[in-house]
Amino acid sequence: MIENLPLNDEDMKNLKLFDIILQSNMSTSTYNLLKKHFMPELSMSSIFILQARILKLSHVTEVSYDCCLNMCCCFTRTYAALDSCPFCKHAWYNLEGHSYKKYKYLPIEPCIKSLYLTDRYAEVLHYHTLPRDSEIEDVFNGIHYRMLCQTQVTINGAELDHHFFSNI
Numbered sequence: 352m353i354e355n356l357p358l359n360d361e362d363m364k365n366l367k368l369f370d371i372i373l374q375s376n377m378s379t380s381t382y383n384l385l386k387k388h389f390m391p392e393l394s395m396s397s398i399f400i401l402q403a404r405i406l407k408l409s410h411v412t413e414v415s416y417d418c419c420l421n422m423c424c425c426f427t428r429t430y431a432a433l434d435s436c437p438f439c440k441h442a443w444y445n446l447e448g449h450s451y452k453k454y455k456y457l458p459i460e461p462c463i464k465s466l467y468l469t470d471r472y473a474e475v476l477h478y479h480t481l482p483r484d485s486e487i488e489d490v491f492n493g494i495h496y497r498m499l500c501q502t503q504v505t506i507n508g509a510e511l512d513h514h515f516f517s518n519i
């Protein structure tokens with residue numbers, strides 16, 4: 352369950368700090384120096400606490416899979432029972448029993464859900480549902496888009512219960 356609570360002063364400060372880190376490509380050591388020299392004034396959290404808080408605020412969680420050192424495959428589904436890569440034959444685990452490499456990504460679903468939490472973006476994302484006249488103003492007036500809106504979604508030959516771009 353994603354909460355849509357207003358940001359408090361501490362959250363706003365953390366978001367500004369995180370923005371500065373991203374915009375300036377600040378290293379962890381530079382951040383730690385700032386924290387050390389401006390500790391009483393800025394009351395900065397450790398970089399790990401800051402990142403954890405930003406992660407929680409963003410509602411986006413990273414997904415990680417073990418993969419081949421050479422990035423040939425992820426050891427999931429049909430490859431989950433293997434001990435080595437079926438393509439380059441490199442071992443899955445090192446001597447300590449850890450995967451040589453991890454494939455990490457951010458799933459799109461929480462990203463989209465978090466966009467809808469902001470009233471402004473939710474309004475923007477509903478733009479395609481606004482009533483339109485017959486003039487071509489954008490892609491949503493196009494024949495292809497309108498045709499898809501009347502077409503049932505089909506995956507692997509199975510027709511689903513909704514149309515393209517419908518609110519499920």
Ligand SMILES: [Zn+2]
Pocket residue numbers: 419420421422423424436437438439440441
């Ligand atoms: Zn491989």
